[in-house]
Amino acid sequence: xxxxxxxxxxxxxxxxGYMMISPTxxxxxxxxxxxxxxxxxxxxFTDGYLVVIPDLTTANYAEAWSDPxxxxxxxxxxxxxxxxxxxxxxxxxxxxxxxxxxxxxAKKSRWLFLITIPFWTSYLIRVFQWKVILxxxxxxxSILTGLGLTDHPLQMLNSIGAISITLAHAYAPxxxxxxxxxLEKIDRSLLEAGLDLGENRLLxxxxxxxxxxxxxxxxxxxxxxxxxxxxxxxxxxxxGGKLPMVANVIYQQLLKIDNKPLGSAxxxxxxxxxxxxxxxxxxxNRRFLRGSK
Amino acid sequence: xxxxxxxxxxxxxxxxxxxxxxxxxxxxxxxxxIIAFPLxxxxxxxxxxxxANQTLGxxxxxxxxxAVSTSILSTTLGVFAAxxxxxxxxxxxxxxxxxxxxxxxxxxxxxxxxxxxxLLAVGMPLSLFTVILGHTLMATPYAIAVLNAAFSSLDRSLxxxxxxxxxxxxxxxxxxxxxxxxxGIISSALMSFTISLDEFIVAFSLAGxxxxxxxxxxxxxxxxxxxxxxxxxxxxxxxxxxVLLATAEYFRRRGLAKTGAKDTGGFL
Numbered sequence: 001x002x003x004x005x006x007x008x009x010x011x012x013x014x015x016x017g018y019m020m021i022s023p024t025x026x027x028x029x030x031x032x033x034x035x036x037x038x039x040x041x042x043x044x045f046t047d048g049y050l051v052v053i054p055d056l057t058t059a060n061y062a063e064a065w066s067d068p069x070x071x072x073x074x075x076x077x078x079x080x081x082x083x084x085x086x087x088x089x090x091x092x093x094x095x096x097x098x099x100x101x102x103x104x105x106a107k108k109s110r111w112l113f114l115i116t117i118p119f120w121t122s123y124l125i126r127v128f129q130w131k132v133i134l135x136x137x138x139x140x141x142s143i144l145t146g147l148g149l150t151d152h153p154l155q156m157l158n159s160i161g162a163i164s165i166t167l168a169h170a171y172a173p174x175x176x177x178x179x180x181x182x183l184e185k186i187d188r189s190l191l192e193a194g195l196d197l198g199e200n201r202l203l204x205x206x207x208x209x210x211x212x213x214x215x216x217x218x219x220x221x222x223x224x225x226x227x228x229x230x231x232x233x234x235x236x237x238x239x240g241g242k243l244p245m246v247a248n249v250i251y252q253q254l255l256k257i258d259n260k261p262l263g264s265a266x267x268x269x270x271x272x273x274x275x276x277x278x279x280x281x282x283x284x285n286r287r288f289l290r291g292s293k
Numbered sequence: 294x295x296x297x298x299x300x301x302x303x304x305x306x307x308x309x310x311x312x313x314x315x316x317x318x319x320x321x322x323x324x325x326x327i328i329a330f331p332l333x334x335x336x337x338x339x340x341x342x343x344x345a346n347q348t349l350g351x352x353x354x355x356x357x358x359x360a361v362s363t364s365i366l367s368t369t370l371g372v373f374a375a376x377x378x379x380x381x382x383x384x385x386x387x388x389x390x391x392x393x394x395x396x397x398x399x400x401x402x403x404x405x406x407x408x409x410x411x412l413l414a415v416g417m418p419l420s421l422f423t424v425i426l427g428h429t430l431m432a433t434p435y436a437i438a439v440l441n442a443a444f445s446s447l448d449r450s451l452x453x454x455x456x457x458x459x460x461x462x463x464x465x466x467x468x469x470x471x472x473x474x475x476x477g478i479i480s481s482a483l484m485s486f487t488i489s490l491d492e493f494i495v496a497f498s499l500a501g502x503x504x505x506x507x508x509x510x511x512x513x514x515x516x517x518x519x520x521x522x523x524x525x526x527x528x529x530x531x532x533x534x535x536v537l538l539a540t541a542e543y544f545r546r547r548g549l550a551k552t553g554a555k556d557t558g559g560f561l
Contacts, residue, residue, distance in 0.1 A: 013383065014381075016383075017381030020380070021389060024370040024373045024433065024437075025393065027430070029392070031427075032392065033392060035407035035410065038407065038410055042410055052414075091309075094303075095303055098300070102300070118311060121530060121531045121534050121535075122491055122507070122510070122530045122534075123491050125527040126314070129527075133316070137327070138329065142331070169313065237514060247400070251406075254498075
């Protein structure tokens with residue numbers, strides 16, 4: 001008594017899988033894919049007063065990219081994100097290494113917990129606290145003048161450096177966790193082999209540990225770079241609004257000036273820049289992964 | 294030797310991580326109106342202001358409505374996706390999961406602006422509901438990440454045994470699978486709740502005239518007079534999120550213990 005083809009089809013794994021995932025998939029199509037497609041479409045439309053006219057044009061991109069202010073803001077965003085990524089990943093690596101190689105197994109999750117706690121407390125307030133720390137009469141300057149190290153408080157706010165430190169702090173756990181995961185995967189006997197074969201610790205680290213940890217490092221780079229380039233809050237609070245990044249101009253175009261096509265073109269441009277950087281890193285990642293096999 | 298220098302570095306790093314948070318209560322209980330050293334004296338005035346503030350109360354209420362809804366919605370969507378991706382093989386699975394997990398790697402401003410454009414285009418008025426829609430989209434990938442771990446540690450033979458003993462698909466899910474993944478569900482719900490409660494830019498774009506807690510905080514940070522109260526608020530939020538996180542961690546560990554999986558640590 002064979003089941004009818006229809007019944008067999010309905011019981012097949014593929015259909016079951018699609019049935020099961022359909023609510024989430026439909027949600028993602030309606031609220032993620034469709035809006036992204038709309039954003040792309042808008043970026044090729046024409047701005048009428050209060051309405052968007054569906055006349056296809058590339059004028060928005062031409063306007064955005066020929067505008068020296070937008071170009072410099074985009075460049076600043078890439079530089080700040082790049083700087084933040086570099087600082088975050090370089091600072092995070094030793095911590096990930098410490099937890100993976102020097103903390104006893106039973107205490108590892110406690111350390112990870114300790115590192116993730118600050119990440120879960122109010123983002124806005126954490127960012128603002130850096131203003132408190134770096135301010136003209138802030139924590140660092142009070143310490144410096146209090147110790148008599150300087151008479152003139154340092155002007156630290158409203159700079160790319162201040163924005164970078166703040167973001168590096170905000171994204172620290174994002175860098176630590178992927179590096180930690182890839183360090184955990186390293187077969188410890190490989191390190192012993194390196195030492196047995198006469199390499200010293202530093203060389204073993206350089207030739208064995210670091211290359212094997214590279215996928216985690218590249219993961220960390222991506223996971224820090226992508227969200228920081230779209231950060232809105234830090235340039236406003238720490239940059240004093242004088243050093244806008246790309247999210248600030250997109251927001252301004254879409255909500256304040258209400259030029260949706262131009263705003264969309266800027267958003268898509270920013271996304272393309274992010275995607276280009278991400279693809280380069282993915283490519284690097286693939287090379288490293290192949291190299292480690 | 295190397296051990297101790299690394300340990301010293303780890304200590305300094307923790308100081309860097311915790312400095313902004315430790316400073317919150319310092320200024321929240323300081324009677325000076327300017328956020329600077331030296332400290333003046335001890336006061337509870339800022340907390341009194343905080344609890345008497347009605348705009349803040351409304352913003353908090355809105356944020357709680359959004360966060361609870363987001364938490365329920367994204368965990369429900371997460372259960373479907375995690376179950377599908379751990380239990381079934383189907384063509385195009387990588388692409389489907391890629392789309393669903395995309396918000397993890399999309400700058401938030403892109404999510405905010407694309408949703409804003411489409412909501413205005415279909416004429417949906419901006420409200421708390423639209424914020425819930427946006428937050429659910431953002432929190433679902435995190436929920437899936439937590440739930441995937443819970444679902445993939447399930448032993449499939451338990452499920453097969455239930456079928457053999459005559460249970461239906463639904464009763465197996467309810468009697469066998471659900472109890473085993475409940476700790477994962479709770480920790481996913483708490484995580485989505487926390488993400489939503491703290492989210493600013495999507496709420497800022499999609500809330501219309503409504504105010505959420507982060508929107509309120511952002512608006513107050515411009516006024517130096519309000520900063521001590523914000524410090525008090527920050528102190529309360531830190532305490533609340535530590536309690537939430539500890540609860541989530543407890544359930545995550547209990548879930549691992551239940552299914553007998555090895556603790557790999559961490560939330561993400």
